[in-house]
Amino acid sequence: MLTANLRRWLALGTGVGLEVRTNDLRVTVVRVRPSGPQLVGATTIAGFRERHATQWGHEYAEFLRQHGAAHLTATVLLPRRDVIVRQLSLPGVPKRDLGAAISFQIDALHPFPEGEAVSAWTRLGSAGAVLIGITRQSSLQHYVALFAEAGIKVSAFTFFGAVLHAAIRLISTPPSGGFLGLCQTEGGWEAYGESAARPLFTATLDLPRDKAAALAAAELRLPVEAEPLEISALLAAPSLSELSGDALSYAAALAGACPWLARPVNLLPAGQRASSSRAMLVPTAVLALILLALLGGLASISPVEDRRYLAALQDEIARLEPQARRAASLDRSIETIRARARLLDDIRRRSKADLDALNELTRLLAPPTWVNAIELTRSSATLNGETEQAGPLLRLIDSSPLFQNSEFLIPLARAGKNEVFRIRAAREGATR
Numbered sequence: 001m002l003t004a005n006l007r008r009w010l011a012l013g014t015g016v017g018l019e020v021r022t023n024d025l026r027v028t029v030v031r032v033r034p035s036g037p038q039l040v041g042a043t044t045i046a047g048f049r050e051r052h053a054t055q056w057g058h059e060y061a062e063f064l065r066q067h068g069a070a071h072l073t074a075t076v077l078l079p080r081r082d083v084i085v086r087q088l089s090l091p092g093v094p095k096r097d098l099g100a101a102i103s104f105q106i107d108a109l110h111p112f113p114e115g116e117a118v119s120a121w122t123r124l125g126s127a128g129a130v131l132i133g134i135t136r137q138s139s140l141q142h143y144v145a146l147f148a149e150a151g152i153k154v155s156a157f158t159f160f161g162a163v164l165h166a167a168i169r170l171i172s173t174p175p176s177g178g179f180l181g182l183c184q185t186e187g188g189w190e191a192y193g194e195s196a197a198r199p200l201f202t203a204t205l206d207l208p209r210d211k212a213a214a215l216a217a218a219e220l221r222l223p224v225e226a227e228p229l230e231i232s233a234l235l236a237a238p239s240l241s242e243l244s245g246d247a248l249s250y251a252a253a254l255a256g257a258c259p260w261l262a263r264p265v266n267l268l269p270a271g272q273r274a275s276s277s278r279a280m281l282v283p284t285a286v287l288a289l290i291l292l293a294l295l296g297g298l299a300s301i302s303p304v305e306d307r308r309y310l311a312a313l314q315d316e317i318a319r320l321e322p323q324a325r326r327a328a329s330l331d332r333s334i335e336t337i338r339a340r341a342r343l344l345d346d347i348r349r350r351s352k353a354d355l356d357a358l359n360e361l362t363r364l365l366a367p368p369t370w371v372n373a374i375e376l377t378r379s380s381a382t383l384n385g386e387t388e389q390a391g392p393l394l395r396l397i398d399s400s401p402l403f404q405n406s407e408f409l410i411p412l413a414r415a416g417k418n419e420v421f422r423i424r425a426a427r428e429g430a431t432r
Contacts, residue, residue, distance in 0.1 A: 007261055009034050011171045016064065017252030018074040018152075020143070021186060023047055027060060028246050029069050030253035036171070037236055037254060041067045042246050057150025073155035073274045075163070075256030077248055078143070078267070080187070080204055083159040084110050084134040087200065091128035098123070102130060110134045120265045122162060129199040133159050133265045140267060153274035155256065155266075160248060161202035162265035164192045167251040168234045170262045178222050181231040182213060183247040189213075190248070192231060197221035350378070357381060357427065360402045368418075369393070381425050382409070386418040397425050404428050 011032045019026040025048050029040040043063050048056045064070045086109045093101050102121055109132065110117050118140050121132040140157065147154050164181075168174050178195030188206035191213075195201070198220050205212035213228040231247045235254060255262040266273070354376050361381065365371055371385035381403065387393065390412050397406040406425035413420045 007169075008171045010261060011258050013257040013259075014040070014069060014072060015253040015255065015257030016069060016072045016074045017077065017249040017254070017256060018154075019077040019246075019249035019252065020079050022079070023049055025056070025060070026246060026249045027063060027074075028249040028253045029064070029067050029072075030250060030257055032171070032254065032257040034171075037257075039250070040069070042249070053146055053149035054151070057152055060150065060152055073153040073256070074147075075156045075158060075252040075264070076143070076147070076154050077163060077252045078135065078157055078159050080160060082135055082139050083267075085159060085161055085202065086132045086134065087124070088130045088132060089128055090130055093128060095123075098130065102132065106132070106134070112136055118267055118269075120267050122165070122263065122265050124165070124199040127199065131162060131165065131200055131265060133162055133267055135267055144268070144272060154268065155259070155273050155275060156264065157268045158252065158255070158264040158266055160190065161192065161200055163248075163251045163255050164202070164231065164234075165194075165200060166262035166264040167254040170236075170254055170258060172236050174234070175229075178220060178226070179234070180213065180216050180220060180222060180226065180228045181234045182209065182216075182228050183231040184209075185248065190231070191216040192234075193217075193220045193222070195220040195222055353427075357402055360400050361397075364396055364400060365393070376427075379427055381427060383421070383423045383425075386415060386420050388418055390419040390421040393421065393423060397423065402428055 011034055014029065014031045017028045017030065019028075023046070025045040026042070027045065028042040031038045031040050041063070045056045045059055061070065064072065088102065088105065090098065090101055098121075102119075106117070106119055107114070110119075112134075116137045117134050118137050119132055119134045121130050123129070124131050135157075143157065144154070174194060178193070178197075180191065180193035182192075183190050185204065187204045189204070189209060189212040191201070191203050191205055193201045193216055201216065201220050203216065203219075205215060207215065217224075217226060217228070232250070235247065235251055252264075255264045357376060358374070361371070361374065361383070365383075365385070365387075369385060369387035371383050373382075373384040375382040390408075394406045394408070397403050403425040406423055409422040409424050
């Protein structure tokens with residue numbers, strides 16, 4: 001974890017915070033330096049819900065252009081009514097398993113139909129507490145489409161508690177022992193606090209300031225004498241009077257200025273997040289240089305090294321070739337043995353099939369029928385014999401499951417009281 005001094009020196013960037021209010025959009029641009037944040041400019045886009053998106057989108061773009069921030073993306077603070085905020089306590093769960101543990105419980109944390117919830121989370125300290133934001137898929141896509149139509153590039157959709165938790169840790173350390181911050185919004189007093197009893201508490205209280213502070217302090221289990229702070233004071237604002245009720249969009253701008261230090265819960269899917277930081281090009285440039293260096297190294301390999309490698313490869317082939325030949329010989333011997341074993345198995349199966357056929361013919365051709373010659377092949381059985389009436393023999397033999405398509409090979413002839421026959425029947429299921 002970075003120390004406060006190191007975080008301060010790494011705090012460099014400019015961010016745009018955009019707070020979605022009931023009918024207006026509050027836009028704030030903040031420049032962050034190690035010396036502290038500076039409020040570059042703020043404006044209100046009135047009645048955006050009733051106006052065409054391209055109209056107020058042009059107003060937004062013109063404001064950014066005037067303050068040299070036209071290339072920046074926005075960190076959008078969604079209305080409280082559009083986000084369900086939950087906290088989970090998962091002590092003892094390793095960091096690598098947190099995502100799976102949260103996914104296992106997420107369906108119990110919202111009332112939306114299956115597949116309609118979009119969620120994101122962040123850790124709150126090291127005690128296993130997790131902050132989760134959940135919004136409806138249709139609501140999120142409405143804002144995505146609305147800002148896209150207005151031409152506004154968005155890097156994050158977040159909510160009040162998550163952005164405050166990230167922003168107050170950007171270049172400073174939160175007060176120890178717990179604290180409570182208040183700011184007035186169009187819905188009442190927005191309260192944000194942290195304590196040993198509650199890792200994070202946030203609520204909108206439509207009460208007088210004193211009563212709102214007392215109720216929030218009771219939820220946080222803070223001492224009675226603890227004085228509530230202005231949220232702007234927690235954000236290291238350069239001048240509290242400059243914010244004039246813009247603490248929420250100011251916090252979103254702070255988080256967007258240094259995304260590598262302040263990482264609020266981002267409900268926008270990764271594939272839809274816009275990026276405008278020029279620093280994001282640095283990894284690409286470094287990788288390109290490394291690739292060029294590798295290509296140069298490959299091109300500089302000497303042909304002598306190639307010949308040496310080829311010679312070593314040929315020596316290794318020559319060394320292993322006798323072993324390969326022995327292995328091939330063993331494979332051939334094994335295959336020969338397997339073929340012999342298969343042949344023996346076939347012979348055993350054929351002998352059994354022939355005995356079964358003889359037994360079946362013995363059963364079928366009972367006295368006074370007698371047979372003086374039987375010829376069995378793999379596909380047929382030929383019988384020579386005599387009986388009183390030879391005609392029914394064909395149907396009798398075909399009734400057996402072992403024979404079919406029986407026929408007389410010669411015309412029937414009389415020999416005394418008997419008829420001489422020669423019958424051939426196909427063997428069913430015989431191996432060819």
